[in-house]
Amino acid sequence: MSEVHLLGGEMLGWxxxxxxxxxxxxxxxxxxALLSVASGRTLVVGPHDPRLLDALPSADLTVLVRGLPDAEALADRYADxxxxxxxxxxxxxxxGxxxxxxxxxxxxxxxxxxxxxxxxxxxxTFDLLVSVLRPGGRLLLGAENPLGLHRLLTSPPSAxxxxAALGEYDxxxxxxxxxxxxxxxASGLRIGDAWAVFPSPVAPAALVNTELLADPDLTGFLQAVLGDRAVFGNQAVSGDRAVLGDGEGGTRGPDTGRDGSVPxxxxxxxxxxLAGSAVRNGIAVELAPAWVLLGERLPDPLILADQPAAGTHPGADRTGAVPAAALLVRDGRLREVGRDPVGGWRFADGEAVPSGRTVEDLVVAATLRRDLPAVRALLTTWQSGAEAGxxxxAVVVTPAGTWHGLAEPTEPMLALRRLASRLIDAGLADLWPAGELAAMLTTMSGREPGTSADHVAGAAAGGWRELLSDRDRLARELSEARALQDWxxxxxxxxxxxxxxxxRIVSLLHGTPTARAGRLLLAGAxxxxxxxxxxxxxxxPTTDGPTEGCGGQGEGRRES
Incomplete structure (x- = not known):
């Protein structure tokens, strides 16, 4: 095992x-992927997954941790x-x-x-880190948001x-x-970039540039990204034991259930x-669970007038590594989004990031307007195209009318059932006639409703609010059914x-003298x-029988 440098203040059993x-x-x-901006003599402070450290240049790398068991495990990992x-x-x-x-x-x-x-x-602590950063050096700093979505939606257990964490009281x-x-x-750092982190500060699945989040043309794309189950669906939040030691300095994943990670x-x-609503209202940056900032120390903290315009990257002139505007992780695969030199945003493979709104947003807007032909047109176009499943x-409709799917296709009935579930969760079930909403959407989309539409599993409720909404809706429907049954x-x-x-009237009339006389009269008739x-x-037979033969016989008797 390699040597561990004890600086003092180490925690022996932590x-x-x-x-x-x-x-x-x-x-x-x-x-x-964000660590690609690191270069030269590098210092890493705090608990970082060893696989993150593997992405850093190891020519001159210093790692500082407070627990001796962690230091020994890392020293053994990088002994060679x-x-x-x-x-x-x-x-x-x-x-010093x-x-x-x-x-x-x-x-x-x-x-x-x-x-x-x-x-x-x-x-x-921040001033201490800035003091060990040489002029022109870069600081990659993460900061948790005390009022982020992960804090608003749950109360993480104390660990x-x-x-000694003062949090918002500091x-x-x-x-x-x-x-x-x-x-x-104010500390003499020039801001190069800033990313909003979702869904948790510890294990982010999406890092989105704050400038990209503020683009009003990308509302549909951002809603599709942040509404993806790979980002928010059934994801553990800050405070969980999402990573457990494997005994060899590595980590293992969280407990999993039928639908993925269990919060x-x-x-x-x-x-x-809630993240989609934050994007729609332009406050996704303020409600992000955490932020990551990239800053470069100026030669003189007083020289602030030379700061570059928004969108420039201080790392580009030194190593050529320009950090991506968005880093999206889905099924363990990373997809990057960068700025297009001619304007707009593009994926790393050259595909343009679609602008516009999602099909769900358009359906909800048409539903609130009671525009049934528009709803039917959207559902028919959606289910008759390549994005049916x-x-x-997760389907964005651009202003030009083109459709872009941002998820893997599944069974179309599943997609329809999910839309029905989300419309119910949004409190829009009252705008539709009573009955099976999924079957109704299936009929309006041009598909044949059947058992697959009625019994296919839909999206599970995402939280207590949705469960309470479902309870209130079911209680209302039950009371209406009971009222109808009482009627x-x-x-x-x-x-x-x-x-x-x-x-009784007929029986009484049947026993009166008039009724008896009438019955006798009718009986006589x-x-x-x-x-x-x-x-x-x-x-x-006598009046209608043959008479010719009889007359002949009679005449014969008279003659004799």
């Missing part, structure tokens, strides 16, 4: 990498790399060390302090690592992205829907009572009629 005392280290392919130096202790021990060209603190500054050392505030900690930018600028705590609402919230029973009872009254019929039958 580990941040095994996930036993907190959410585990920061991790993810998106963060690994002479350029990697593993240190253990508190961040205050960095003062030679400056670095790159400082990486993607986990933020809350999990750097040691119980064996000084308890520094956020501002003091052992929170013993007066030296900037609140919000604007104040965070101002704090970096450690119940969600108050569907995070994907893609969710309606049927009351109507049948009234008609039965009326029938009984009429029968029937008897006379039968007698007359019998007489007619007896007389008919």
């Amino acid at each position: 580990s941040d990498l095994d996930g036993a005392h907190g959410p585990g280290p920061v991790r993810g392919p998106g963060l690994a 790399r002479s350029g990697v130096r593993v240190c253990c202790g508190g961040p205050e021990k960095l003062a 060390t030679p400056p670095y060209e790159t400082v990486v603190a993607l986990d933020g500054l809350d999990r750097l302090g040691s119980v064996e050392g000084a308890q520094l505030s956020w501002g003091e 052992d690592s929170d013993w 007066d030296t900690r900037p609140a919000g992205p604007a104040r965070l930018r101002a704090r970096l600028t 450690a705590t119940p969600l108050l609402a569907d995070p994907a829907r 893609m969710p309606a919230d 049927y029973e009351r109507t049948l009872t009234e008609r039965d009572d009326e029938l009984k009254r009429l029968r 029937r008897t006379a009629r039968r007698t007359a019929r019998s007489a007619v039958r007896r007389l008919r």
